[in-house]
Amino acid sequence: MTRHSPAGFFHDRTTTELAQRLRAGETSAVALTRAALSAVEEFDAGLNAFTAVDRDGALQAAEKADAELAGGTDRGPLHGIPVAVKDIIDVAGLPCEMGSAHFAGHVSTSDAECVRRLRAGGAVLVGKTTTHEFAFGPTGDSAHRGPSRNPHDPTRITGGSSGGSGAAVAAGMVPLALGTDTGGSVRIPAALCGVVGFKPAFGAVPTDGVFPLSQSLDHVGVLARSAQDCRAAYRVLAGLDPEPSGETGETATVGWVAPESLHPTDPELTRTARAALEVDGLAVRDIALRDPKDVHRGFLGIQFSEAYANHAERVAEHPERYTDDVLERLREAGRTAGWQHVRALAARDRWRREVHELLSEVDLLAMPTTCVVATELGRREVTVAGTDANVRGALIALTKPWNLAGVPAVSVPAGHLGGLPVGLQLIGRPGREDLLLAVADRIVG
Amino acid sequence: MTRHSPAGFFHDRTTTELAQRLRAGETSAVALTRAALSAVEEFDAGLNAFTAVDRDGALQAAEKADAELAGGTDRGPLHGIPVAVKDIIDVAGLPCEMGSAHFAGHVSTSDAECVRRLRAGGAVLVGKTTTHEFAFGPTGDSAHRGPSRNPHDPTRITGGSSGGSGAAVAAGMVPLALGTDTGGSVRIPAALCGVVGFKPAFGAVPTDGVFPLSQSLDHVGVLARSAQDCRAAYRVLAGLDPEPSGETGETATVGWVAPESLHPTDPELTRTARAALEVDGLAVRDIALRDPKDVHRGFLGIQFSEAYANHAERVAEHPERYTDDVLERLREAGRTAGWQHVRALAARDRWRREVHELLSEVDLLAMPTTCVVATELGRREVTVAGTDANVRGALIALTKPWNLAGVPAVSVPAGHLGGLPVGLQLIGRPGREDLLLAVADRIVG
Missing domain, CATH: 3.90.1300.10 (Amidase signature (AS) domain)
Incomplete structure (x- = not known):
């Protein structure tokens, strides 16, 4: 701190x-x-x-x-x-x-x-x-x-x-x-x-x-x-036995995913996050994503369609009760077409298969948690690595892939940039949460 | 014939x-x-x-x-x-x-x-x-x-x-x-x-x-x-062994679903279809559907969204290659919203549970296959039981529920009306196709 x-x-x-x-x-x-x-x-x-x-x-x-x-x-x-x-x-x-x-x-x-x-x-x-x-x-x-x-x-x-x-x-x-x-x-x-x-x-x-x-x-x-x-x-x-499996995370193979394959990222932030992986026993190597477009297409089509299904009547009856920010995005969400949702579901299936394959090659994946550190309250646009981006996209681009895949992921403190915290994200296999969190524990420590 | x-x-x-x-x-x-x-x-x-x-x-x-x-x-x-x-x-x-x-x-x-x-x-x-x-x-x-x-x-x-x-x-x-x-x-x-x-x-x-x-x-x-x-x-x-299970269909309980719960139906056609069930060994009783609205909402939202996902580029690039009939329906399909597709999927889940319950109470369900007999070529509107309906709806209303549920169904000839064939539909449990078809065989015979 x-x-x-x-x-x-x-x-x-x-x-x-x-x-x-x-x-x-x-x-x-x-x-x-x-x-x-x-x-x-x-x-x-x-x-x-x-x-x-x-x-x-x-x-x-x-x-x-x-x-x-x-x-x-x-x-x-x-x-x-x-x-x-x-x-x-x-x-x-x-x-x-x-x-x-x-x-x-x-x-x-x-x-x-x-x-x-x-x-x-x-x-x-x-x-x-x-x-x-x-x-x-x-x-x-x-x-x-x-x-x-x-x-x-x-x-x-x-x-x-x-x-x-x-x-x-x-x-x-x-x-x-x-x-x-x-x-x-x-x-x-x-x-x-x-x-x-x-x-x-x-x-x-x-x-x-x-x-x-x-x-x-x-x-x-x-x-x-x-x-x-x-x-x-x-x-x-999760209703599991309190005793962990005993996985210590003393050795593990980690695949580093370059965040730029998903979204422009502050290069200093990337360096800071990656440096936190320099811990004894972790073998880190670079891993490339095959088709990151599926992540964006899949996530947005599914999130928007489901979100609007949860809000349609409220938007119709009492739009004034929403903040402008959320109302505007809900209306955008409501314009997603059914056929786009169908394609989004197919993109998710492909992405899940890809993640499953990646996680059969390494124990964990790693990347920064966000593309930027904390921005000013109310700010909606930001320049990242020389590119104009919206703050929302710069925050969510590196985390949403793992919701779409449904795999466990953790963000751990990895240092500071200009006095503000930087997060390193580790992603693991379902059923291997103990290994994921044991490695995370060694990094935080 | x-x-x-x-x-x-x-x-x-x-x-x-x-x-x-x-x-x-x-x-x-x-x-x-x-x-x-x-x-x-x-x-x-x-x-x-x-x-x-x-x-x-x-x-x-x-x-x-x-x-x-x-x-x-x-x-x-x-x-x-x-x-x-x-x-x-x-x-x-x-x-x-x-x-x-x-x-x-x-x-x-x-x-x-x-x-x-x-x-x-x-x-x-x-x-x-x-x-x-x-x-x-x-x-x-x-x-x-x-x-x-x-x-x-x-x-x-x-x-x-x-x-x-x-x-x-x-x-x-x-x-x-x-x-x-x-x-x-x-x-x-x-x-x-x-x-x-x-x-x-x-x-x-x-x-x-x-x-x-x-x-x-x-x-x-x-x-x-x-x-x-x-x-x-x-x-x-299906890649199954050619030998059937040996189910003879000599006795079975059949739940008759009144077609009117799904769509107006020619009453003479209904009588003709039901009469075909009067076969020794079949115990027929009336069964009511709980929420038939889910069938329409579920089927349309899913079929339209998936159909347009299969055609979007063709509709955009070469609309003139479609017949007017199909182009108009594809355009309507393309206007289905993502959130409606989400609700359609939920409606399907509910309908599947209902059908599963119905089929745990009886061996088979039965109803006419269509609400009308064959109409004139090109006709799109028809009067059924005193109600104006479109031909498409009158043909599909009684069959689509079983696509939505994913259960096996068969149409068998059940007599004629004005010289035109009437179909009786039987619906069964997945895995019990031999019983379904054995009963169907006794009715046709």
Whole structure:
């Protein structure tokens, strides 16, 4: 982190460390929850990371967690850990506004399945985090309650759409937060805010109770301070045994994908990200994509068609309730033709086969997470490597391929550029998440 | 058949009977092929069932089939049987014009997989049959080489799109013909021409080498004089063992679906079709559909989107090469939105679940094949049960649900109305085709 960033209690503490201290009696769930609530109180006015805080509910859950631990009931690695949840995911009894005036004042009546699993794992839910309106945008600065702000520079975006979760973890307000990722919405704020963001394989974590953006691309993911924390949370969310496979990631073959094959990228950012791969035991070689056009065609046709299917009646009946930004893109989405959707689905099939082949040649793929570092709030155009680009494209170009392929991907902090965080992205095979996150852990470390 | 219909050699002969006579030395493949060629010569000028006849190739194949049988090589139930193939299916060395000026003069360079299987089964390919342009229409009267004509009344349609195959079998020019069925294109001409038409389960017969109309709804099917003939051909086409399961169809529960729940239907036609079910051993009861709206929404959204994806460049570059009829529908298809396609796919999922449930309650479903008997060539509007309807809708409404569900369905002759054939449709479970066709066989008989 840069010098002047807000540094809440959790800014240098992992859930793994906290879990040990909880069991050693050196702290309590109530103490951790109070630490989270104070950090929110201290820093959130400047960051707008939270849309709702459940002080009473959180303290009650923390007391229960402490009592259980004292009584010998141990719910695993998230027991007693404060967690924040993106505001498009249902948490019973808390507001859930999707970042939208359409849902102003809306309160969830039940838990999303992923939230139910967090609770069953003993996590303490402290509140809801800011999302780009309906999760439809990677900047995090269009929402009816205003933009989330980057802890490294509050005049800049967090990235999105899980921007509040990124800021909350980066500022040390919570050690762990849930996000969702349709084209990069967990990994982008992780990269721009300097934390770890993990998107599991498609379908690994249920999306019931999550407001859909594009159902065949939507993933629930996590943001945390370490890859090990992501792994622990992932296993709880996916309903897996808490014990990892034992893959250490001490040796692995990594295929470096030149980001320019997908989108112009800041060359300094590329160098910084690639340098982070210089870790003992990793054999890195260059890998070329066969037909990157399929990525753009496939992603856009599918995301637009599914997104508009989720919004058609709202756009027709209450267009004024959207921000201009999102309304304009929804209208563009609505103009996608059915035959283009058909071709997009075929492009996805081809791309999935290609990714499957690439991942049979190497253990992991790697590239930067984004083409640029955090831009100014509200900015929509940017010059990247001498080329004019829109900010949205420059943020999403390197993450969306892995939503389209449905494979697990993680963004890890890889240094800074002008004081702003740079993210390195690692992509792995479904079923080999432990290897992916073990390598990520060695890089962060 | 009505009195004055053309009655070629095969008009009262099944492939099953012919196979026995071939093995008893009472006929030969060459004799059968010559009979087919003469019938085509005698009757086709009035019916336009054939777009190409391969006299030399057929006689050569017949000679080979005879030599093989004489030498002790028996390729199974289609060995030495003359077969015709719809003109959107590749047969190496023969013209394949798809009923379209776009492909005028086009000659296939390889066999479709289904044709390869027919040849491997010893069938003798005598020629190609007329199709509605690009198989995109159920009337069979829009094609660049003119309409196929109904043997029962040449001023009326055969139904389509496999109209030539329907006319060729009905007029006794061949005992068996291949068709394709995206929304009813095998069963509709079978019903209107008074023969049996079978559409297998989706995916049971490969569509490689078949010009696509709507890939996720396209099926290869067969038209013949008996359900037993369809079963024999189906097993060859699907690569199954020639021996059926032994299901006799002597008892079965049949759910009657009132056609009016899908489309207004001629009540006399409904009565005629239902009466054909009065066969010993069949327990018939009424079954209601839960949400038939899903059928229309699902079918149209998917067929239109996929069809336009297959034609977009041709429509843009050479619209003048289409008939007005098909061009107008393609343009309408192109206006289907991506989000409507997404909702259509969801509607299909719901419909498939409903059909799966219905078919767990009864062995078979039954309803008429079409809502009307064969209409006059070129007619596009019709009054059905006092309601104005378009002919296309009245032909396809009862068959398309089973393409959308992907389940096997067969149309069998169920009597006549004003001298024109009525079809009864039976629908079964994938994997239980033998039961379906055994019951169909008892009804035809």
